[in-house]
Amino acid sequence: MxxxxxxxxxxxxxxxxxxxxxxxxxxxxxxxxxxGSRAPSRAAPCLPGTGVAIMDSPHISVARAASVRYNSDPPTSGPHFPFVAAVGIYTAPLPDGLTVHALEHGHVVIHYPPATAPATVRLLRDVQRRFPADTLLVPRPGLRSITLTAWGRIDRLPRYDEARIVRFVTALRGRYDHHWTRPDGC
Known part of the structure; x- marks a missing residue:
C-alpha cells in the first residue's frame, strides 16, 4: 500500500x-x-541602426538550419534552434540558429570580421564586459565591418565606434523577449 x-x-x-x-x-x-516567436515588424526610425522586417521565427533542427535563408546578414530574426547561446565572448563563430535565438531573448550580438585587429577586438571585449548580461561578442566570417544586431535591427560600422555601439546596445537590449517588451521609443 x-x-x-x-x-x-x-x-x-x-x-x-x-x-x-x-x-x-x-x-x-x-x-x-x-x-518560437511571431511578431509584427516595428518601424522605429529614431532607434539606432536600420530596421529589418521580422521573419517568422520557429524553432528548427540543426539539420534544417542549412536550408534557412535570412533577410539580412547577419540575421536579425528568423528560424532558430530551440536552445540559446549564453551571453559572453566567443572566439569562434556561432551558427545563426544560436545567435538569432539570443536576439529573440532580447540580447544584442556584436559581430566582427575574423581579421579585425587584435587591439580593436580588445576594445570590443571591453564593451561586451560593460553589458555582460545583454551582449554576445562573436567573430563572423564574411563580414567586412563590425556589425551589431538586435531583434529586427542591424547596424554596420565603418570602423570601431564605442559611442555608437553603446547607444545601440543601450537602446535595444531587452526591447524584445519573445514579444515586444516596450514601446518603440520614438
Missing part, C-alpha cells in the same frame, strides 16, 4: 508542477520557448 501512495504522490506532484507552469507567471515564456 505504501508503494501505491508514494507513486500517487509523485504523479500528483508532477501534475501540480506542470499545471503551475502552464497557468503561472512563466506561461508566456514556456509557450514562446516551445514555438
Amino acid at each position: 505504501s508503494r501505491f501512495l508514494w507513486r500517487a504522490a509523485a504523479v500528483g506532484a508532477i501534475v501540480a508542477a506542470v499545471v503551475a507552469l502552464l497557468v503561472g507567471p512563466y506561461r508566456a515564456q514556456l509557450v514562446a520557448t516551445a514555438a
Whole structure:
C-alpha cells in the first residue's frame, strides 16, 4: 500500500508542477520557448541602426538550419534552434540558429570580421564586459565591418565606434523577449 501512495504522490506532484507552469507567471515564456516567436515588424526610425522586417521565427533542427535563408546578414530574426547561446565572448563563430535565438531573448550580438585587429577586438571585449548580461561578442566570417544586431535591427560600422555601439546596445537590449517588451521609443 505504501508503494501505491508514494507513486500517487509523485504523479500528483508532477501534475501540480506542470499545471503551475502552464497557468503561472512563466506561461508566456514556456509557450514562446516551445514555438518560437511571431511578431509584427516595428518601424522605429529614431532607434539606432536600420530596421529589418521580422521573419517568422520557429524553432528548427540543426539539420534544417542549412536550408534557412535570412533577410539580412547577419540575421536579425528568423528560424532558430530551440536552445540559446549564453551571453559572453566567443572566439569562434556561432551558427545563426544560436545567435538569432539570443536576439529573440532580447540580447544584442556584436559581430566582427575574423581579421579585425587584435587591439580593436580588445576594445570590443571591453564593451561586451560593460553589458555582460545583454551582449554576445562573436567573430563572423564574411563580414567586412563590425556589425551589431538586435531583434529586427542591424547596424554596420565603418570602423570601431564605442559611442555608437553603446547607444545601440543601450537602446535595444531587452526591447524584445519573445514579444515586444516596450514601446518603440520614438
